[in-house]
Amino acid sequence: MIRFENVGLRYGMGPEILRDISFRIPERSFQFLTGPSGTGKTTLLRLLFMSLKPTRGLITIFGKDRSRITREELPLIRRNIGMVFQDFRLLDHLTTYENVALPLRVRGRDESTYRNDVIELLKWVGLGDRMHVYPQVLSGGEKQRAAIARALVEQPRILLADEPTGNVDPLLARRLLRLFIELNRMGTAVVIATHDLGLMDQVDARRMVLSEGRLEIYD
Numbered sequence: 314m315i316r317f318e319n320v321g322l323r324y325g326m327g328p329e330i331l332r333d334i335s336f337r338i339p340e341r342s343f344q345f346l347t348g349p350s351g352t353g354k355t356t357l358l359r360l361l362f363m364s365l366k367p368t369r370g371l372i373t374i375f376g377k378d379r380s381r382i383t384r385e386e387l388p389l390i391r392r393n394i395g396m397v398f399q400d401f402r403l404l405d406h407l408t409t410y411e412n413v414a415l416p417l418r419v420r421g422r423d424e425s426t427y428r429n430d431v432i433e434l435l436k437w438v439g440l441g442d443r444m445h446v447y448p449q450v451l452s453g454g455e456k457q458r459a460a461i462a463r464a465l466v467e468q469p470r471i472l473l474a475d476e477p478t479g480n481v482d483p484l485l486a487r488r489l490l491r492l493f494i495e496l497n498r499m500g501t502a503v504v505i506a507t508h509d510l511g512l513m514d515q516v517d518a519r520r521m522v523l524s525e526g527r528l529e530i531y532d
């Protein structure tokens with residue numbers, strides 16, 4: 314589904330953060346992306362989300378050469394990729410429901426066509442009773458779940474999550490992990506960037522380990 318071949322990335326004139334990265338993410342797969350702080354996990358997720366272009370190498374996303382995807386095509390292709398950002402990126406003036414429904418509203422869909430689905434999704438992530446409040450009153454864990462719901466609202470083929478358990482207690486971290494596993498069982502590929510060893514030890518999943526710009530894969 315996604316393929317990287319000898320990908321390199323540097324910011325501006327800085328050093329190469331990622332060097333000769335090659336891997337594949339198969340359809341319906343589940344993997345952790347890990348490595349010490351500052352090794353480039355977020356950078357790699359941004360390459361997958363196509364918010365960054367590689368400085369060298371080849372990226373193929375859903376069979377398309379990344380370098381040939383135009384600005385105009387990008388939003389359509391990106392609908393297949395859900396991204397949970399480390400800082401959530403919820404809009405303060407919208408309720409939880411409105412934040413989650415936003416990608417569909419932006420697309421011009423009529424609310425009657427998605428209302429029930431969004432409510433179902435909010436219940437699935439455990440926010441059934443927090444739909445009509447604003448982000449300011451949500452706890453860190455609730456914001457995290459709202460961000461996950463928003464990333465899933467367009468039923469992407471792959472979900473990317475950047476440190477999704479970074480700000481939550483171990484109990485909630487386990488619940489979130491169960492959500493990701495259930496999502497994966499339903500057919501969505503999942504990539505979780507984390508340095509939480511305890512979290513990774515709970516699942517027998519592929520580990521993509523970044524270290525000093527290189528990637529090692531442990532299946």
Ligand SMILES: Nc1ncnc2c1ncn2[C@@H]1O[C@H](COP(=O)(O)OP(=O)(O)OP(=O)(O)O)[C@@H](O)[C@H]1O
Nearest residue numbers: 324327330348349350351352353354355356357508
């Ligand atoms: N926009 C940017 N411009 C310049 N350098 C950047 C930029 N974003 C990240 N970097 C640098 O790239 C390196 C990798 O950063 P990145 O955020 O991808 O690492 P990370 O593994 O996700 O870190 P963490 O686990 O702390 O979130 C760091 O040295 C960082 O300072």
